[in-house]
């Protein structure tokens with residue numbers, strides 16, 4: 455099964471949106487297999503956002519993402535990477551469709567509440583950055599027969 459890395463960003467934690475974000479993914483039918491709260495060090499933040507190094511918004515992005523605790527998660531399911539991207543909405547909340555997480559809870563691009571991996575390859579890299587293999591839990595869910603045909 456495909457896996458993706460999801461992170462409730464510091465603004466999402468401060469605003470009490472952790473439960474809401476987990477709830478949306480749970481209700482959709484995706485399976486939570488890893489979860490932790492942590493505060494990113496600048497080193498870890500720069501690794502996570504390495505592709506954006508050198509861009510004008512990079513320093514602000516690093517200070518925002520390290521400004522408070524985040525909730526890091528691994529979710530599993532069919533096409534979960536693309537599905538989470540759709541459920542989050544566009545990077546800029548002003549452009550995110552109503553009903554998406556960012557389109558419901560966000561206004562500014564630099565406070566867009568949530569992160570989700572943009573491809574299966576990125577997901578693998580991000581999962582490995584945040585979680586050791588022992589921290590990911592594999593388990594059977596009896597309700598899967600009611601979610602997958």
Ligand code: DAT
Pocket residue numbers: 506511515544545563564566569570572
């Ligand atoms: P996403 O988080 O949707 O994968 P991204 O990887 O392009 O978007 O950028 C990472 C984060 O950086 C994004 O969530 C918010 C910030 N960001 C991206 N583009 C920006 C811009 N033009 N101005 C300010 N912040 C930006």
Ligand code: MG
Pocket residue numbers: 572
């Ligand atoms: Mg990205």
